[in-house]
Each structure stands twice: as structure tokens, then as C-alpha cells.
Amino acid sequence: MQEKWILRCKETLHKRKLHEEIPLIIEENKKELAIFLSLYTKSEGAIAENVKVLDWKKSSSILNGSLRLGFDKVFYNACINIHETEQEQMDVNYVANAPTTEIILTGPYIPERDPDEI
Numbered sequence: 552m553q554e555k556w557i558l559r560c561k562e563t564l565h566k567r568k569l570h571e572e573i574p575l576i577i578e579e580n581k582k583e584l585a586i587f588l589s590l591y592t593k594s595e596g597a598i599a600e601n602v603k604v605l606d607w608k609k610s611s612s613i614l615n616g617s618l619r620l621g622f623d624k625v626f627y628n629a630c631i632n633i634h635e636t637e638q639e640q641m642d643v644n645y646v647a648n649a650p651t652t653e654i655i656l657t658g659p660y661i662p663e664r665d666p667d668e669i
Contacts, residue, residue, distance in 0.1 A: 553660040556587040560652045569614065569647060576654060577604050577618070584656075588622055588641060591658060597624045597637075605640060615646045618656075 558580050564572055577584065581602050588599035599622045606619035624639040644657045 552663050554587065554590045554658045556583070556656045556658075558583060558654045558656065560654065563650045563652055564647055564654070565650055573607065573618075573645070573647075573654070574604055577602070577620075584620065585622065587656065587658070588620065591641065591661070592624050592639070595624070595626075596628075597626045599623070599639070600625050614648065615644070617642050617644045619643075 558576060560572075560576055561579075584602040585599045588602060589597075592599055602620055602622045604618055605621040608617045608619075619640055619642050621638065621640050624637045626633055626635045626637075642659060645654050646657075647654045
């Protein structure tokens, strides 16, 4: 499984200012990022909250690179009175096609197990 998510920006991204804009775009889209990261945590019965950028690695081009995102992995079940939180980190790759209004995020690849044969 490898998830992709498109963040839409209010204004057109410019290559020269991208290093300043990406952290702001991440901050503006915290709820969307929490949904994206929750796609990876749902198998454990958790959701992602409080997303923040911990590290930002640019590649040879500023238009792509990777982000290390930190977030709270929240386990909640009212029926059995569970509400626990764990700190988690995930590396996410990004691609921005400047000038444009979109940044495409790609999460890590997690192989899925094939069904057992009977």
C-alpha cells in the first residue's frame, strides 16, 4: 500500500519561494494531512492528529524532496474507555510542479500480506 494525497494551495506556487511556502502550506492543511496520515494508522485502530513538520530534505531540485512529519497517533474507543496517544513520525515525499497550485504527497510503501491459502 502506498497512498498519495494532493494538497491544493490558495495561490500559485513559485519555484523561488517554494522553500518558504511549503511549511506554510503544511500548516494551512493540517486537517487534510491528518486524514492522509490516518490512512496509515487505521489498521492499528488509530487516527493522526496535531501534524507538524519535523524535518525537510530537499533533493537536487527544490520542486521535490521529503518531509518528516510528526503527529500524535490517537487510539479512542468509548465502549471500553480507551483514549491513548503516542508520538509518531513518518517520512513523506513531495512533488510540486511550479508554477501550480498543487503539491503531491506520497507516503511510504508498506507491503500488504497476501491472503493465506487453505
